[in-house]
Amino acid sequence: QPDCGQLIVVDVQNVDSAGLSASNVYYYKVGAVTGSAGNAVGKSIAYNKGLIYLGLTKTTTGPEFNIIDVGNGIQSGTPTNPKPVGSYSVGSTTRAIKIDNGFAYIATGDKSGGNAVMVLNVSTPGSPTLKWTNLITGSTFGSASALYSVNKTIFAGYTYNGASTPEVYVLNNPDPTTQPPSLVGSGLSVNTANVGVESFVIKGDLAFIVTGK
DSSP: OGGGOSEEEEOOSSOBTTBOOGGGEEEEOOTTOBOOTTTTOEEEEEEETTEEEEEESOOSBSOSEEEEESSSSSSOOBTTBOEEEEEEOOSSOEEEEEEETTEEEEEESOSSSSOSEEEEEOSSTTSOEEEEOOSSOOTTSOOEEEEEEETTEEEEEEOOOOTTSOSEEEEEOSOTTTSOOEEEEEEEOOOSSSOOEEEEEEETTEEEEEEOO
C-alpha cells in the first residue's frame, strides 16, 4: 500500500508544466518488519552502485538496515520495481548511513550499549555482517544522530545530552578491513543552545554542521 511504503521512488525525468503525477511515483514496503507508534518507519537512506541502503526506526520485529536493488542487477531490481537483497538487525533506530568501499557506517539510536556507531561489511550485499562496534561508548553520551566518512576519517554527531558532553567525535579509519576505527581525542562540544547535531557536510578542511536549533 502507498501509505505504508518506507521507500518512495519518483521519476523526475519527464516533468511537465503540471509537475509530478501519481504515474511518476513508485512505492516500496520493506517486508517482514513490524512496528507501531512510529516504529519500523523510514529514517535514513544511502545510494551506491544501484543499491539503496534504507534505515528504519527501531522495529518490533525485523531488521532496521535493509539493502534494496534498484538497478544493480543482483536481484534484477529496477527503480520502478525494487527488490530486497539483504538486511541486518541493528536493534535500534538507524539514523544515518554512509557507504564507502564495501562498508556501511551507521549512526544508531543506541545510547549506552556501544552500538551508537557501527561498521557493517556489505561487500556481499545479500548477507551484511557486523565488522566493528564499541567505537564510542559511555552511558553519558547522547545517541548518534549523524555520520560522515571521508578521507579515512569518520565524523560522528550526537544528540544533546548535557552541557559537558561532546556532540562531535572524530575517528581515524585507515583500514576497516583489518583494524577498527579509533577515536581521536575526547570529542568536541559545539552546543550553544542545548541542541545536538543533525547532519554533516565536509568540504576540504571545513565541517559544516546542521544543529537542531
